[in-house]
Amino acid sequence: MEKIEKEIVLLLINGSHSAFSKIYVKCHRQFFLLALRYLKSKEMAEDAVQYSFMRLWETRAQIDAEQGVEPYLYGILKNHLLNTYKYHQLTLEKKEEIILGMPLFEEENITQTLYRKQRDEAIQKALTLLPLQKRRICQMKIFEGLSNAEIAEQLNITVNTVKVSYYKAILSLRESLNEKDFICICMVLLSASFS
Numbered sequence: 609m610e611k612i613e614k615e616i617v618l619l620l621i622n623g624s625h626s627a628f629s630k631i632y633v634k635c636h637r638q639f640f641l642l643a644l645r646y647l648k649s650k651e652m653a654e655d656a657v658q659y660s661f662m663r664l665w666e667t668r669a670q671i672d673a674e675q676g677v678e679p680y681l682y683g684i685l686k687n688h689l690l691n692t693y694k695y696h697q698l699t700l701e702k703k704e705e706i707i708l709g710m711p712l713f714e715e716e717n718i719t720q721t722l723y724r725k726q727r728d729e730a731i732q733k734a735l736t737l738l739p740l741q742k743r744r745i746c747q748m749k750i751f752e753g754l755s756n757a758e759i760a761e762q763l764n765i766t767v768n769t770v771k772v773s774y775y776k777a778i779l780s781l782r783e784s785l786n787e788k789d790f791i792c793i794c795m796v797l798l799s800a801s802f803s
Contacts, residue, residue, distance in 0.1 A: 617673045628668075631677055632661055639685055646689050656692065660685040734781055742777040745770055 612631055619627035636657060643653035663684045664677070671680050731750065735743045744763065748754045754762070756770045763770075 612677050614673055614676070617671060617677050620677065621668050621671055621673060623668070628661075628665055631664075631681075635678065635681060636661075639681065643685060643689060647692065652692070656685060656688050659688050663688075735777075738777050738780055742773050742780070745773045746777050749774060 612634060616627045616630055620631060639660060640653055640657045643656040644650060647653045647656060660681060664671075664681050667684075671677055728751070732747075735746050738746065741763070745759055748759045748762070749756075756767050756774075759770045760767045
């Protein structure tokens, strides 16, 4: 590419639109081909060149007339290409992370669902050891998420009876189950009593 004359560069620095147009016509093709070589997309290469010329116009006062406009424009394009590459690399890495993470997320949900199902079955089995009213109170509290007042209303008993029955149910389970099972069941029962 033939070097752009110093007079044209000085006119550009002073805001001449015709000087800018001459530089655009003279440099566009070479910078487009350079961008195309790296970006492998005509649309992206054209966008990169357009961005570079826009930045050239915006920052024209910073051009060193002695060195010429080409190295300055090349620096703008190079930085834009590097930023574009970094952005697309991060985007690809993020997409890959999301895609690779999806099965793990689904597996976690399956595992959690399976764990909850097994836990609920173990609780139901442990609750069968309780008298009917205590069992029903625990089931309503744990599986239906009802409050003491709601349970009392549905069973037509007092709130205090619900509280005492629930407490006695925990004591009965403690006597009936081994320590490990009791701790697991208690964690669920206690979490239900605080919700």
